[in-house]
Amino acid sequence: MKRIIFTLVPLFIFFCTHAQSAAEIEIRKLDSAQKEAYFKKDTLTLFKLFSPNVIVHGPSNKIETLEDLLVRIRSGGSNREYYDRIIEKVTFADNIAIVMGNETTKPTGIAANAGKTVKRRFTNIWMKNKESWQLIARQSTIISVE
Numbered sequence: 001m002k003r004i005i006f007t008l009v010p011l012f013i014f015f016c017t018h019a020q021s022a023a024e025i026e027i028r029k030l031d032s033a034q035k036e037a038y039f040k041k042d043t044l045t046l047f048k049l050f051s052p053n054v055i056v057h058g059p060s061n062k063i064e065t066l067e068d069l070l071v072r073i074r075s076g077g078s079n080r081e082y083y084d085r086i087i088e089k090v091t092f093a094d095n096i097a098i099v100m101g102n103e104t105t106k107p108t109g110i111a112a113n114a115g116k117t118v119k120r121r122f123t124n125i126w127m128k129n130k131e132s133w134q135l136i137a138r139q140s141t142i143i144s145v146e
Helices: 002-039 043-049 066-075
Strands: 050-057 063-065 080-093 096-107 118-128 133-145
Touching: 002 043, 002 080, 002 096, 002 118, 002 133, 043 050, 043 066, 050 066, 063 066, 096 133
Parallel strands: 050 133
Antiparallel strands: 050 063, 080 096, 096 118, 118 133
């Protein structure tokens, strides 16, 4: 009996870890796709990645809906010369994935802090529905402007 337990426990741990890793890889890809779509102002991709009820803590320090975000993108309020994101941690709770890290951006044009380098901490919250993962909330906090 002990032999069976000592054989099955490591296999169970391996498969649980592998499943988490596959989900984490998927979330990291989606998070990167969201960043790229935002940087390129690709609203079609953002519509696919964002929940219709997404809420975002925007660069003007206000809460935005998907409609607000799209207006800002179309008006040039989200223009960026540079945008980099480093994911530090991905964790899961049932059908929720929480992504945390830091990002550096250099806004241009009419965007807030245009011409400056802005460093932020961020949290993105993804929820899995029947078909796919969608971003349901995003919060970012400016930690420095140079």
